[in-house]
Amino acid sequence: MSEAASPVRSSNIPESVALINLPNNQPQEPDDNDSGLDTGYDERITHRSIGGPNHLNVVHRTPAFVKNCCPPRGRFGEYATRIIACIVIWAALYCVVGSSAWVGGNLFSLYLLLVLASLGGFLVGWKTRYFNFPALLGMLIVGFLLKNIEAINIAKNIDSNWSSSLRQVALAVILLRSGLGLDIAALKRLRFTVLRLAFGPCITEAVTVAVMAHFLLGLPWLWAFQLGFIIGAVSPAVVVPSMLTLQLDGYGVEEGIPTLVMAASSCDDVLAISLFGVFLGVSFSEGNLLWNIFRGPLEIAMGIIGGLLIGSLLWYFPWKKAGNATANRSVLLLAFAFLFLFGSNQVNFPGAGALGVLCLGATTAYGWGEKEKVPIERVMGILWDIFQPLLFGLIGAEVSIQYLKPDLVGMGLAALGIGLVLRIGVTYFAVMGNSFSTKEKLFCTIAWLPKATVQAAIGSIPLDKARQVASKDPTDANNQAVEYGIQIVTLAVLAILITAPLGAIGISLTGPRFLSQRKNEELGEPEANDESDA
Secondary structure (H helix, E strand, C coil), X not given: CCCCCCCCCCCXXXXXXXXXXXXXHCXXXXXXXXXXXXXXXXXXXXXXXXXXXXXXXXXXXXXXHXXXXXXXXXXXXXXXXXXXXXXXXXXXXXXXXXXXXXXXXXXXXXXXXXXXXXXXXXXXXXXXXXXXXXXXXXXXXXXXXXXXXXXXXXXXXCCHHHHXXXXXHHHHHHHHHHHHCCCHHHHHHCHHHHHXXXXXXXHHHHHHHHHHHHHHHCCCHHHXXXXXXXXXXXXXXXXXXXXXXXXXXXXXXXCCHHHHHHHHHHHHHHHHHHHHHHHHHHHCCCCCHHHHHHHHHHHHHHHHHHHHHHHHXXXXXXXXXXXXXXXXXXXXXXXXXHHHHHHHHHCCCHHHHHHHHHHHHHHXXXXXXXXXXXXXXXXXXXXXXXXXXXXXHHHHHCCCHHHCCHXXXXXXXXXXXXXXXXXXXHHHHHCCCCCCCHHHHHXXXXXXXXXXXXXXXHCCHHHHHHHHHHHHCCCHHHHHHHHHHHHHHHHHHHHHHHHHHHHHHHHHHHHHHHCCECCCCCCCCCCCXXXXXX
């Protein structure tokens, strides 16, 4: 090797940097003395002029730990991104609204509740080999802690009107998701079993809880039936994801059990929300008795007709081949849903709003078809990821430890327990008209246990309505109505805490053991086996 091409070193350059004269920018030949051992450095050749007549090239040696961390990736990168996003969003929010987004402000408290409830859902949402734990339980617990631990009590800074409105928005989103997810074909095919499974257990439990609440807790009949139909609804947030997981794995597909349970859960929610709205409307209505008797069926009719008409309108507006059809459909669907929910309260027909939103989602999905509704379902899924921690965090923050009086908790748990026992028995008999095995029938009873979404969405509505009335006319009767609302929301939270994990774990454990698994690789469309329909 000539002298011009030999390595050049300078006493002014550190030993960790090798200076090599490479004519024409050619790569360096491997050194004969190179042992091939990993030194923990990443050598990168860059061209820098160090002075002098010759062009010198510098080999930078990067430590291995820096190479492994930059750029951030994996779980570390994911967590770091989320932390940065949370900080930046809060900073931007503060720059826009000012003091309301500072510590102690309304928006700051709401934002912190959203972040911490999401974190609680992440920590509690365990997925093991044998069962899945519902994330909503962690969100609920976080809201309860943020209300009852004085050192971190941010719930006191949240405006009650904001809390009520955000829960209404979350209710609109979950009702739209439920409506969009209704399988009309499955409803037709399994119509008799669906009706038995949806109506029988719900009505039985609702009436049982109402009677027990009236005699054990002293609730007036109208308030007792509001509580009954709040408790009587099954939770699509727990049931539907669990059924989809079993269906993808082929469990119960031949018998149509996942389809049956998902379809019946939607109908169950329609019934519970509709009858809850009837008793809610009558409880806060004024006027003669005859009008109050007929306003319940009138609200049901208004909700169904409104949902059908507006849903049919959205079949044609916007045109399906127009640009940004998905965005326009999503905006119109949400706007009409908010109009139904908030508008029904303004005209004093609160029971019509929730049912109207549910019918709106089902009608639009039927007209758009399976393929065209998928993008809308994805949009609603993203919105639900945002509003779910808000909903369960806010509902948890409505429960004060002062409300958990021993007599209320004891009598309330007795009412809930008796209602659940009767619900299990009626559910077992409701699915007896099919050729299901004993294990499959037992699985259906377990799948019909969990409560969460509907209880969180409508459980606080009586309390919100009572507070609204009491603020305008603070009479003894209206103040007593607020106490009834507090009892209802407390028992709704207890029902979630008990049945949501019980149902989710029960479904995960018994599904693979009680249901037969389809062996072929392509599952296809499950065939129903409903002897009563034949």
